[in-house]
Amino acid sequence: ANLSTNIAGLHLPNLFFNASGVCCQHEHELKQLLESDSGSLITKSATYEMREGNPSPRYVPLPAIQSSINSMGLPNEGYEYYLAYAKKYDYSNPKPLFVSLSGLSVADNKKMVEGFVAANLPCVLEINFSCPNVPGKPQLGYDMEAMESALNVLAPIIKKPFGIKLPPYFDIAHFDTAAAIFNKFDNLAYLTCINSVGNGLAIDFETETALIKPKDGFGGLGGLMVLNTALANVNAFYRRCPNKKIIGVGGVTSGKEAFLHVLAGASAVQIGTQLKEEGPKLFSRVKKELEDIMVAKGYKSLEDFRGKVKTL
Numbered sequence: 001a002n003l004s005t006n007i008a009g010l011h012l013p014n015l016f017f018n019a020s021g022v023c024c025q026h027e028h029e030l031k032q033l034l035e036s037d038s039g040s041l042i043t044k045s046a047t048y049e050m051r052e053g054n055p056s057p058r059y060v061p062l063p064a065i066q067s068s069i070n071s072m073g074l075p076n077e078g079y080e081y082y083l084a085y086a087k088k089y090d091y092s093n094p095k096p097l098f099v100s101l102s103g104l105s106v107a108d109n110k111k112m113v114e115g116f117v118a119a120n121l122p123c124v125l126e127i128n129f130s131c132p133n134v135p136g137k138p139q140l141g142y143d144m145e146a147m148e149s150a151l152n153v154l155a156p157i158i159k160k161p162f163g164i165k166l167p168p169y170f171d172i173a174h175f176d177t178a179a180a181i182f183n184k185f186d187n188l189a190y191l192t193c194i195n196s197v198g199n200g201l202a203i204d205f206e207t208e209t210a211l212i213k214p215k216d217g218f219g220g221l222g223g224l225m226v227l228n229t230a231l232a233n234v235n236a237f238y239r240r241c242p243n244k245k246i247i248g249v250g251g252v253t254s255g256k257e258a259f260l261h262v263l264a265g266a267s268a269v270q271i272g273t274q275l276k277e278e279g280p281k282l283f284s285r286v287k288k289e290l291e292d293i294m295v296a297k298g299y300k301s302l303e304d305f306r307g308k309v310k311t312l
């Protein structure tokens with residue numbers, strides 16, 4: 001079975017990679033991804049300046065439901081660290097490099113994008129419109145006008161194919177409005193759906209206390225509990241944006257959920273919570289699981305079933 005795929009004009013040897021934020025803030029973590037069975041890798045969302053992020057505990061697994069809650073607060077080494085990494089990356093490596101940028105303002109995103117464009121590197125830029133955990137900063141992904149004006153600034157500067165990281169939407173009208181905006185930008189080559197489901201609250205029954213420290217315990221939800229919201233967002237934009245690819249993320253713990261993401265329309269699949277809990281050896285497991293599923297169902301490539309979810 002062939003698990004290869006193409007995003008933004010680049011070939012990925014297999015469709016799996018990390019969700020931005022997991023196993024990708026520091027070079028040694030990115031090296032682990034390079035040495036794993038992932039098909040690609042993406043860096044932790046960068047801000048213009050380095051950030052420590054929110055106070056801990058700020059990530060907690062919810063093992064009973066194979067999920068997690070986080071309010072990391074955008075800890076990262078600052079965009080120049082990731083620009084330096086992208087400059088010395090070996091692009092003869094079969095794994096393409098994706099770089100995530102999450103500026104605290106459009107001006108910051110513009111400065112970071114200009115830095116990468118000036119360097120003229122083969123890496124793919126992904127603009128994160130959906131960080132739910134920066135206190136006092138409403139996420140761009142839920143402000144349609146702000147998202148469109150940010151794209152009007154950034155898309156012409158980037159020129160090359162790029163992607164955006166989207167929050168989950170929960171209303172058909174929002175899928176319609178957002179897709180209409182995205183379809184205005186030809187070099188917006190792909191959409192990554194979904195970021196964590198924002199501002200959930202996990203409470204410990206025994207101690208009667210919130211599990212994470214930032215924001216009174218409010219944080220982004222990930223893992224199996226967000227799978228069906230993720231599948232809906234992948235399929236909603238797959239149907240509405242025929243000229244764009246969709247990267248599916250949310251709830252992938254095994255080959256089975258990855259299969260469902262491709263059935264919903266995903267061209268690549270990212271893994272966050274399960275990668276955080278299991279480590280990069282996860283990629284060997286889910287690859288094998290998906291290959292076995294495809295053989296059992298008689299599919300030879302992802303194209304044989306991508307987007308072919310049936311309705312009643």
Ligand SMILES: C=Cc1c(C(=O)O)[nH]c(=O)[nH]c1=O
Nearest residue numbers: 045072073074131133196220
């Ligand atoms: C980039 C910040 C993000 C963070 C974070 O650093 O808190 N957590 C998420 O679940 N999604 C994000 O996009």
